[in-house]
Amino acid sequence: KAWVRFRHPRLIYEMVAAATQAALRRPGVMPGVEVRAEGDDRPSATTFSGVAEQVALFGDATGPGQARGLFGRVLGQVQDTFVVSTSEDEVFFLDQHVAHERVLFERLQHELREGVPAAQALLFAEPLELPPAASSLLERWREPLERLGFAFEGFGGPAIVLRAVPALLKGDEPRRLIEAAVDELAGPGADKPTLDRALAFVACRAAVKANTPLGREEMERLVAELSVTETPYFCPHGRPIVSRVSLHDIRRELKRNW
Ligand SMILES: [Zn+2]
Known part of the structure; x- marks a missing residue:
């Protein structure tokens, strides 16, 4: 069968769009750097956990209220390019250029809906x-x-x-x-x-360029604004914005079992 006709195509379109949006908001889509433990015989230390995690397309969407603090608190900046932040379980590396690009992109979209930016x-x-x-x-x-x-x-x-x-x-x-x-x-x-x-x-x-030193307030604002965007993990061109390291892996690596 080559054609499927929906009785309410608009409804289906909106459902798929909402589900895709929700799936892209799941933290599982963030690439992660895996810390390699001793005796590990996996071929590579780097995995993209987003690929492995099963994405429930029609699962609960993250509500905007939960989005706040998506990336924990800011620790600082490295190589004048990455903003580093931490939650209880993870350390995040945010590419400042693409993060800012995402924030500005959605702000402009919003302004366009209201009129001319x-x-x-x-x-x-x-x-x-x-x-x-x-x-x-x-x-x-x-x-x-x-x-x-x-x-x-x-x-x-x-x-x-x-x-x-x-x-x-x-x-x-x-x-x-x-x-x-x-x-x-x-x-x-x-x-x-x-x-x-x-x-x-x-x-x-x-957007702010790479290799640009940022002040603490600027970093905090950027991270807070990114947290409340609709698609905080990908820039408008589809590049990932955030990589993360699990503190669980770090503890295992350092043999801190207590
Ligand atoms: Zn760019």
């Missing part, structure tokens, strides 16, 4: 001298980009002019920003909705 008009409108191919690509993406706070003028004329950028990106050099946007949107992923891709681009561009 905050934009910053440029003091001096920026003429963009783009190659013709890039100009026509930009014209195709004008609508989703403008929904995010960009404003363009002069399509079809001699030069496209950039008049405003999303407030999140006001520190960015406008011309470089548009070149990066064209590169990103011309890249792989054309099957996904352009608005989502443009949104992910803005979030990535605005």
Whole structure:
């Protein structure tokens, strides 16, 4: 049988979407680093426990109330790139760039639902001298980009002019920003909705970079904000955000049995 028709397709769609969302929120999807015990003959010290754990698709969703404190308390930062935190049972390593990207992505999504995210008009409108191919690509993406706070003028004329950028990106050099946007949107992923891709681009561009020292308050805020996102374990491009080490494994490794 090649076709199955549902009586209430909308309902099924929503059920599947909700179940997928709930499954992606389960801590089991976090990759973990396994501490290798003496006499262990497993081939590798690294496992991805998320794969092994059976995910109950229609199991209880984690309520937003339980989400708080998903990653325990912040201990500090290592390599100016990872925020380290701990709960009673685990130590978490959060990639600060993708964590922030996820937070900004969902904030923008929320703002989009309410209207247009905050934009910053440029003091001096920026003429963009783009190659013709890039100009026509930009014209195709004008609508989703403008929904995010960009404003363009002069399509079809001699030069496209950039008049405003999303407030999140006001520190960015406008011309470089548009070149990066064209590169990103011309890249792989054309099957996904352009608005989502443009949104992910803005979030990535605005997110704190790796190799950036963070203050304690900044780390605590980032971890708290990530905890309450809808998808705290994956960035908008699908990369994992958090790796963890079990303290149970550490105790076993150190022969602390009491
Ligand atoms: Zn990124």
